[in-house]
Amino acid sequence: MNALEIRELFPILHQEVNGKPLVYLDSAATSQKPVQVIDVLEKYYREYNSNVHRGVHTLGTKATDGYEGAREKVRKFINAKSIEEIIFTRGTTTALNIVANSYGRANLAAGDEIVISYMEHHSNLIPWQQLAKQTGATLKYLPLQDDGSISVEDVQKTITPNTKIVSVVYVSNVLGVINPIKEIARIAHENGAVMVVDGAQAAPHLKVDVQELGCDFFAFSGHKMCGPTGIGVLYGKKQLLENMEPVEFGGEMIDFVDLYDSTWKELPWKFEGGTPIIAGAIGLGAAIDFLQEVGLENIEAHEHKLAAYAMQRMSEIEGATIYGPKDAAKRAGVITFNLADVHPHDVATVLDAEGIAVRAGHHCAQVLMKWLKVSATARASFYLYNTEEDIDKLVEGLVKTKEYFSDVF
Structure with missing residues (x-):
């Protein structure tokens, strides 16, 4: 099964949030459930x-x-x-x-x-x-x-x-x-x-x-x-x-x-x-x-591919800082980041208005936040039901976030 076929098995993903198709990028907090479960x-x-x-x-x-x-x-x-x-x-x-x-x-x-x-x-x-x-x-x-x-x-x-x-x-x-x-x-x-x-x-x-x-x-x-x-x-x-x-x-x-x-x-x-x-x-x-049935090896390979694509796309955004290894092969499908001069909670709020669910805060890792020298970050996390199109929508949302706060300030 490819990601689009897998996605069909998750009822919650077939909805709109704030008038936009849901893009769920918070699986590190909790994953969605297939019809089988x-x-x-x-x-x-x-x-x-x-x-x-x-x-x-x-x-x-x-x-x-x-x-x-x-x-x-x-x-x-x-x-x-x-x-x-x-x-x-x-x-x-x-x-x-x-x-x-x-x-x-x-x-x-x-x-x-x-x-x-x-x-x-x-x-x-x-x-x-x-x-x-x-x-x-x-x-x-x-x-x-x-x-x-x-x-x-x-x-x-x-x-x-x-x-x-x-x-x-x-x-x-x-x-x-x-x-x-x-x-x-x-x-x-x-x-x-x-x-x-x-x-x-x-x-x-x-x-x-x-x-x-x-x-x-x-x-x-x-x-x-x-x-x-x-x-x-x-x-x-x-x-x-x-x-x-x-x-x-x-x-x-x-x-x-x-x-x-x-x-x-x-x-x-x-x-x-x-x-x-x-x-x-x-x-x-x-x-x-x-x-x-899907195969853990297939899930791992899919997430490495998504992580590599996300890092490449997000590196195009001026002022975006990505934390963790630069080599996608050394990491799972988690991209934690900050946008310059925009608080992570504000990032998550604007993205939510676009139907994109990400996590913002210290992620129950305050010691690591101190090591990173930040108070909080935003996090997009991928799973077997995510696609490159989801990442494209995330990048579009982040660009809108930057534009919105540039206009405000």
């Missing part, structure tokens, strides 16, 4: 809405099969060894907090080091800040090259035998940088540290193989990869998860409860307290089916 969600609620695991009736059995079937789809999608290594969460944020609050609190002490980078999303920064405060560990940052990338040489200099956790984003939600996770994981392991990966921007766009990457934990969200909101995944190596304590307690995650003590279910269910996100997991399974 929407139909599966509707079918669950219409035909077999029920709780899972506990019931023996027909609807409960069907719901359990759908929920656990989705877990197996996730396992194959990221090439985990076992479904015991796949934990359903509310999203990337929850998954990373589980690692920090369960593994981190049990394994870190004063004098230990946590290594992250300046480009981390707040979800992969604040949990480690808090863990450092609670344990007395030291939080260290990987330096960035001028284009925002991470060099393996700097990784080798920063990670030491005192490092216990390294947590790095696979693909930056601001710079679009694709980080050398496999090499970072190797260096982390050579120093006795575990490797945590924020995969929120990677899982929708790149073929992920957690065994090849060598990571110990990998977190991602369904809503950025054509799935529903409110569902995510934490992958963890079995031997690590087995020695970790749950962070939520209640129904579903228990084995035996006595008056003064309780025991937990086996993996992965000991980390899934309460009624799980059943419809979300089933919808995520449908999204995985859809992405695999």
Whole structure:
């Protein structure tokens, strides 16, 4: 399928916004959903809405099969060894907090080091800040090259035998940088540290193989990869998860409860307290089916092509600054930029009047904004349903934005 054929499968894209055809360029914040996912969600609620695991009736059995079937789809999608290594969460944020609050609190002490980078999303920064405060560990940052990338040489200099956790984003939600996770994981392991990966921007766009990457934990969200909101995944190596304590307690995650003590279910269910996100997991399974039908390699190639075209077209706009690597092959389909003398929020507002949806602000990456020496940026992010025509409309909108503010001032 080409991008135009794929686009036909997304009902929300066939509308006008402010009297103009919608150009959706905010998939890094959340992707749109194809009919295959929407139909599966509707079918669950219409035909077999029920709780899972506990019931023996027909609807409960069907719901359990759908929920656990989705877990197996996730396992194959990221090439985990076992479904015991796949934990359903509310999203990337929850998954990373589980690692920090369960593994981190049990394994870190004063004098230990946590290594992250300046480009981390707040979800992969604040949990480690808090863990450092609670344990007395030291939080260290990987330096960035001028284009925002991470060099393996700097990784080798920063990670030491005192490092216990390294947590790095696979693909930056601001710079679009694709980080050398496999090499970072190797260096982390050579120093006795575990490797945590924020995969929120990677899982929708790149073929992920957690065994090849060598990571110990990998977190991602369904809503950025054509799935529903409110569902995510934490992958963890079995031997690590087995020695970790749950962070939520209640129904579903228990084995035996006595008056003064309780025991937990086996993996992965000991980390899934309460009624799980059943419809979300089933919808995520449908999204995985859809992405695999299109092909992750095809999605990645399409986005590299769009990124290259966008950078070429936007470089024609006087006063436009694009952040991140200049080589489109080194980045995913994210273009973060500023227009001289025009605030990013004003850029986004004028573009919205043209039916073009982009993101403006600090993108939950205030540390990176300080490194870039800006308070905010605008961001256009592409996905499998975007075309070069969308980018042409973006460029036209940016030219209008410049003209509008030139007239105003």
